[in-house]
Amino acid sequence: MDNILRRLGRGDIIVGDxxxxxxxMRRGLRQGSSPETVNLQAPELLEEVSSLYLEAGAExxxxxxxxxxxLRLRHFQLEGEMERIDRVAxxxxxxAVGDRAYVSGSVGPTARLLxxxxxxxxxxxxxxxxxxxxxxxxxxxxxxxxxxxxxxxxAELAVRAAKDIRATVPVMASVTFEKNSRGFRTLMGTTxxxxxxxxxxxxxxxxxxxxxxxxxxxxxxxREFVQHAGIPVAIQSNAGLPVQSGDGLAxxxxxxxxxxxxxxxxxxxxxxxxxxxxxxxxxxxAVRQAVDAHIQSAV
Numbered sequence: 001m002d003n004i005l006r007r008l009g010r011g012d013i014i015v016g017d018x019x020x021x022x023x024x025m026r027r028g029l030r031q032g033s034s035p036e037t038v039n040l041q042a043p044e045l046l047e048e049v050s051s052l053y054l055e056a057g058a059e060x061x062x063x064x065x066x067x068x069x070x071l072r073l074r075h076f077q078l079e080g081e082m083e084r085i086d087r088v089a090x091x092x093x094x095x096a097v098g099d100r101a102y103v104s105g106s107v108g109p110t111a112r113l114l115x116x117x118x119x120x121x122x123x124x125x126x127x128x129x130x131x132x133x134x135x136x137x138x139x140x141x142x143x144x145x146x147x148x149x150x151x152x153x154x155a156e157l158a159v160r161a162a163k164d165i166r167a168t169v170p171v172m173a174s175v176t177f178e179k180n181s182r183g184f185r186t187l188m189g190t191t192x193x194x195x196x197x198x199x200x201x202x203x204x205x206x207x208x209x210x211x212x213x214x215x216x217x218x219x220x221x222x223r224e225f226v227q228h229a230g231i232p233v234a235i236q237s238n239a240g241l242p243v244q245s246g247d248g249l250a251x252x253x254x255x256x257x258x259x260x261x262x263x264x265x266x267x268x269x270x271x272x273x274x275x276x277x278x279x280x281x282x283x284x285x286a287v288r289q290a291v292d293a294h295i296q297s298a299v
Contacts (some may be wrong), residue, residue, distance in 0.1 A: 004060075004102055004143055004166070005170050005205055008232040008271050013291050016060040016236060016274020018284045020106075022251075024049065024064070028072050031248060034076040049116035050096035052194075056281040057288025060274065061101045062145060063089035066108035067134060071120070071128040075111060083135050090139035102135050104145040105136030107158055114153055115137040117188075122157055130161040137162075143170040146204075147236075148211045150187035152195050156181045156202040159250045161195070163203040172206035172234055173199045175214070177221060184221055192224040199295065200231055208234035214241055214253055215261030219268070226269040233270050238259065239278030251278025259286035 007014065019060045021035050026047050029035060042231075052060045052107055068086045070079040078085065086105075093103045094292055110128055112120040113230050125150045135143055149155035155173050162171045175195050177184040184192055192209075209221045218237040225233045239251035262273045273291065275283050 001102060001142075003170070008206070012271070013266060013295060014059050014272045015038075015057055015274055015284065015288050015291050016234065017058040017062055018275035018279030018281065019277050020049060020062060020064050020066070022278055022280065023052070025248070034067055034073070034078060034169065034286075035064055036073065036078065036089075037084045039085045039092070040066055040081060043088050043092045046092035047096040050093045053284055054097045055099050055208070056285040058274070058284050059101050060104050060143075061093050061097050062104045062106045063093045063141065064106070065089035065132070065213050066106045066147070069107065069110050069128045069132045071110035071112050071125065072108065077173075081164050082132065083208060086132055086135040087139050089142050090136055094140055102142040103140065104143050105141035107132060107136070107144060107146045107162075109150065109154055114151060119169070122153070125154060126157045126161055130165065130209040133158075133162050134165055137166055143172060145172045145174065147174040148175065148176050152188065152190045152198050154257045156198060159199060159202040160205050160296065171203060172208070173202075173204040174208050174210040174234060174236065175199075176211045177209060178227075178295060179213075179217065184224065192221060193200050193228040196225055196229040200229065204231070206232045206234050206272065208236070208270075208272070210234075210236035213236060214238055215258055219264055221262060222268050222270050232272065234272035234274070235265055236274040236276045237279075238276045239280075239283060239294060242278065249278075253278070255280075255282045255286035258283045259290040262287045263290040263294060266291065278287040
């Protein structure tokens with residue numbers, strides 16, 4: 001496949017995949033467990049999920065390595081398995097998609113707070129990210145996706161770690177926002193405009209938002225990102241806000257509703273659309289159809 005940054009530079013629209021954890025829970029992962037245990041116990045499930053998203057039309061397939069940094073794995077006494085967890089994550093995704101989709105190395109927050117708000121220094125967090133990303137890239141990930149970040153300072157450390165390993169690697173940095181009386185802010189109070197600026201200055205090639213909100217709120221977030229980013233924007237909404245049901249958490253947005261909002265994002269100028277919590281291959285198939293229709297209407 002052509003380099004993703006060249007495609008985005010030409011104005012291409014690219015479809016991402018949907019939720020990984022949601023799909024693993026449908027296959028027996030217990031709520032509260034580390035999704036990365038599946039990499040050690042049943043890597044064939046990773047291939048199955050990746051294949052389903054590929055068949056649905058995703059051009060970016062994310063590795064099951066969101067919690068694969070040594071600092072985050074420490075919460076589950078799995079830090080000694082970091083290298084194997086991240087290696088299997090990439091290998092399973094690549095086996096499923098071959099060269100028909102980009103393999104995106106997922107890097108989530110460490111679940112540690114940076115000083116002075118927490119007890120962890122930036123050097124320790126940087127080294128944890130660097131060790132994880134070295135494995136992801138060494139095993140053949142096509143890009144690095146730093147996602148669901150609530151502290152822009154932590155996201156900056158991950159971006160810099162990726163670029164320090166390989167300056168040319170495409171890096172997507174995605175942040176989660178909360179809404180208050182002043183608009184959308186990160187947990188640490190950073191605006192969308194400042195988030196976009198700081199991530200771009202750190203070296204991110206693509207910026208955007210995932211998780212935290214359903215499609216309606218993400219439309220407003222997308223509008224601000226497109227206005228301020230100056231680089232390609234990626235948006236991955238939840239399928240609405242979760243509600244408790246008899247079978248656990250349920251997400252209310254149907255594939256049809258979700259794809260309709262995705263089409264609105266495309267009209268704003270978003271270039272990568274995918275899904276986060278609660279989205280499934282059915283949601284991504286509907287997004288694929290919306291993207292194809294948008295492209296056809298522009299011809």
